[in-house]
Amino acid sequence: MPARTLYDKLWESHLVHQEADGTALIYIDRHLVHEVTSPQAYEGLRLAGRKPWRVGSIVATADHNTPTRDWDKGIKDPVSRLQVETLDANIKEFGAKVYFPFLDRQQGIVHVIGPEQGATLPGMTVVCGDSHTSTHGAFGCLAFGIGTSEVEHVLATQCMAMKKPKAMRIDVEGPLGRGVTAKDLILAIIGKIGSAGGTGYAIEYAGSTIRALSMEGRMTLCNMSIEAGARAGMVAVDDTTIHYLKGRRFAPKGALWDRAVAHWRTLVSDPGARFDQVVSLDAAQVQPQVTWGTNPQMVTTVDGKVPDPKEEKDPVKREWMERALKYMDLKPNTRITDIALDKIFIGACTNSRIEDLRVAAEVVRGKRVASSIKLAMVVPGSGLVKQQAEKEGLDKVFTAAGFEWREPGCSMCLGMNDDQLSPGERCASTSNRNFEGRQGPGGRTHLVSPAMAAAAALAGHFVDVRKVS
Amino acid sequence: MEKFVRREGLVAPMDRANVDTDAIIPKQYLKSIKRTGFGPNLFDEWRYLDHGEPGMDHSKRRLNPDFVLNQPRYRGATVLLARDNFGCGSSREHAPWALLQYGFQAVIAPSFADIFYNNSLKNGLLLIRLDAKAVDQLFRETLSSEGYRLAIDLESQTVTTPGGQRFQFDIDPFNKRCLLNGLDEIGLTLEHADKIRAFEAKHRERQPWLF
Numbered sequence A: 001m002p003a004r005t006l007y008d009k010l011w012e013s014h015l016v017h018q019e020a021d022g023t024a025l026i027y028i029d030r031h032l033v034h035e036v037t038s039p040q041a042y043e044g045l046r047l048a049g050r051k052p053w054r055v056g057s058i059v060a061t062a063d064h065n066t067p068t069r070d071w072d073k074g075i076k077d078p079v080s081r082l083q084v085e086t087l088d089a090n091i092k093e094f095g096a097k098v099y100f101p102f103l104d105r106q107q108g109i110v111h112v113i114g115p116e117q118g119a120t121l122p123g124m125t126v127v128c129g130d131s132h133t134s135t136h137g138a139f140g141c142l143a144f145g146i147g148t149s150e151v152e153h154v155l156a157t158q159c160m161a162m163k164k165p166k167a168m169r170i171d172v173e174g175p176l177g178r179g180v181t182a183k184d185l186i187l188a189i190i191g192k193i194g195s196a197g198g199t200g201y202a203i204e205y206a207g208s209t210i211r212a213l214s215m216e217g218r219m220t221l222c223n224m225s226i227e228a229g230a231r232a233g234m235v236a237v238d239d240t241t242i243h244y245l246k247g248r249r250f251a252p253k254g255a256l257w258d259r260a261v262a263h264w265r266t267l268v269s270d271p272g273a274r275f276d277q278v279v280s281l282d283a284a285q286v287q288p289q290v291t292w293g294t295n296p297q298m299v300t301t302v303d304g305k306v307p308d309p310k311e312e313k314d315p316v317k318r319e320w321m322e323r324a325l326k327y328m329d330l331k332p333n334t335r336i337t338d339i340a341l342d343k344i345f346i347g348a349c350t351n352s353r354i355e356d357l358r359v360a361a362e363v364v365r366g367k368r369v370a371s372s373i374k375l376a377m378v379v380p381g382s383g384l385v386k387q388q389a390e391k392e393g394l395d396k397v398f399t400a401a402g403f404e405w406r407e408p409g410c411s412m413c414l415g416m417n418d419d420q421l422s423p424g425e426r427c428a429s430t431s432n433r434n435f436e437g438r439q440g441p442g443g444r445t446h447l448v449s450p451a452m453a454a455a456a457a458l459a460g461h462f463v464d465v466r467k468v469s
Numbered sequence B: 001m002e003k004f005v006r007r008e009g010l011v012a013p014m015d016r017a018n019v020d021t022d023a024i025i026p027k028q029y030l031k032s033i034k035r036t037g038f039g040p041n042l043f044d045e046w047r048y049l050d051h052g053e054p055g056m057d058h059s060k061r062r063l064n065p066d067f068v069l070n071q072p073r074y075r076g077a078t079v080l081l082a083r084d085n086f087g088c089g090s091s092r093e094h095a096p097w098a099l100l101q102y103g104f105q106a107v108i109a110p111s112f113a114d115i116f117y118n119n120s121l122k123n124g125l126l127l128i129r130l131d132a133k134a135v136d137q138l139f140r141e142t143l144s145s146e147g148y149r150l151a152i153d154l155e156s157q158t159v160t161t162p163g164g165q166r167f168q169f170d171i172d173p174f175n176k177r178c179l180l181n182g183l184d185e186i187g188l189t190l191e192h193a194d195k196i197r198a199f200e201a202k203h204r205e206r207q208p209w210l211f
């Protein structure tokens, strides 16, 4: 058999049917469902008199609209509440393997709970009506974000109809420097290939740097594949993957576990397998990153400066930069460390897992949030993350420093609940998108790692976390 | 889905690269559980001077006179001319819904984000990729002549300018067939139900832990 990529293996082992023009039907193992992109899909099923093909594939939760405090008061906003209740009703009517509704102690962001429950397993095809489904690729899965029509299609047929995207490998070699994390790495990758650089591709992250990352770091990396334009990102299976999954709720047990592990070990790219494009990075060159604009590609290093559009020759790009700087209220050549902040958000499916909280807690332990910061908040990715953090006393570390410690959910990543920036406010955020208005109309988002967000909270402006004792 | 055959319509220029789905339809409107009603909120933050929320009477809000779609000459536009990486960001299908419900039937740009591209075609919004040079020319012509219209023929995969110049575009034959015939993709896939069932049985045997 010719040398195959991990991606080829995942694709071929799920291929149900292929048309002459290359349109394929790909079988879907895991369907993650949340309240925002599913109501119209369930409505479509109902109108057509259809039923979900395999209820056991569905794992559902409410995360985007849910409040992060005063849970006993329920969801205030009636429009949000109706959406969450609609999901409750749809799951009741159509069924699911498991549902983590609002107020469940294991509820959380869909991309956090899938892996932590062992509902995301190597070799799976995973879809969700959410672009950050790419996160699950960290487990050697083929994971795609899909739209509502596709959600309905998968519900009704257990398949996706699509053409195979091309394959890209991103090689990263060498150890990451102290204070440099998976978030900095993916931001650096996006800075290098651009926010459309991965369009039309599925990315495999490979190389010694990736091997050395924890599962949580790999999830952060794969999460932002979509910000690089790619619909899917993945990492090959190794001991780290298998170790992470052992004993999780929906992971196989006993003899089945051994059989599964033997199969999972094959989920790597064969030596010499062909990729349509290969990009290489030297981990030693990666510095802590901060975005300065309104697209994740508008990123620089913490010791850098806001760029000057005048130096950009391409008129479309120049105009784009000028518009971004105007929106962000930044002057060209401002030093990144001179940018003062109003709010700090540690959370979102990019960086709200236990390791993220541990790193951030270490930075703030025994210190105080700067008085100029209006709000610094930590929103754990799930109820289980929250419980673990509390067991370790991290909540106390954060609250003693002046952070608010909230209930899990998407929160200020996109502000569908009350957690929003006010117009003009500037935020250091561990989320994944810095688009105009993303965290609230007129709000200004700078994407950073949890360590960098924590350090910025203490200083009131960006600082190089490597220089914080 | 409505059939897309030959369309001819007024062109509006959206001269920015990387227009993301948060800009196309802001998050507060994603709380809806319906498929309709998004048209008034297309580009909401750029289009209005005040902040919009679901349930408002949007016809009473203050329009931003500087926003291109608010210029009288582009009223009734059905073709949107855009720049690179249009539709990047989230998977919200509300983005193509909003564009369609506003009245757009086609978007022309040098490139589109992947998920947005699929979402659009599934709803009968035709996305046309033309090379950057052609798009530049269309921008120039749209800006310089009021009432500029383009004819789009999906059958022959062409865009024709008022001057009679024709640009050929590519589209996947499967998507083309679905668009031309207004086909129900779920119905098409279910024609293979036996194959899916057979695959599923084998898959379960090979990897029982996935079930």
Ligand code: SF4
Binding pocket: A063, A064, A109, A110, A111, A130, A132, A348, A349, A350, A409, A410, A411, A413, A414, A431, A432
């Ligand atoms: S945390 Fe943000 S990016 Fe992640 S699923 Fe929620 S809204 Fe989407």
